[in-house]
Amino acid sequence: MLTFHQKIEILDSYPQLQRKDVSLGRVNYHYEESLHDKKTVAFHLHPNGNGYVYAGLLTGYKIDDKGFVNIRDFSEEELRSLLDASIASLSEPQVRAVPAGGKKTKRLAAETSWINGEGQKLTLKAEDDLWYLYSSLSLEMAFETPDEAKEYLAEEGFSQLQD
Known part of the structure; x- marks a missing residue:
């Protein structure tokens, strides 16, 4: 298992990602050039080693209802592979489809x-x-x-x- 600092070093090595420090010592990484509404690639990396990477447009990963994969026990190779795939998926236009889970998302009012x-x-x-x-x-x-x-x-x- 990678430490928090090792995960941060890996994410910092991606120049296309912007680091955003959030509450409780957690860190997010955004991909501003995303062609989708989703810009958050890494979500709530925590000093305890927990964290999530977006895989909602990918197959072959166990994702939560928001499309994120828990990376707590990922090796460097697994993390880099997921990050590369996540960024690539957000870099390509996608035809509108029903989201994972088969439910249509409800749009928020203004x-x-x-x-x-x-x-x-x-x-x-x-x-x-x-x-x-x-x-x-x-x-x-x-x-x-x-x-x-x-x-x-x-x-x-x-x-x-x-x-």
Whole structure:
């Protein structure tokens, strides 16, 4: 198993990926030239060794419902192979198909409300080609795609309120 620092070194060796430090010491890597809504290639690499790489457009990998593969126990060769395939898949246009799992994805409205188990409410709004997350009137975060926003909200324990 690679350490957190070894995984970071491998990901840093890909000049087409941009590192984004996120909460709790975790790190994401984005592929800004992606031809798809998905730009996150590596998600929540954690100092404990856990982390995920996007494989939603690939076959032969055990993916979660968001299209990510857990890379906790990957060797350097396995990680590089997955990263190469992930970047290549995001570099090619794809015909719209039903996502993995056979469900059609529900598009987000221009403004949606979200709540967590503690009753905290957030509002996600589409403005100027970005998705902004607000707590009351305070801006909390901005996202490039609605999928990125939904991933973050789900990871943080929020679910969408039904209007």
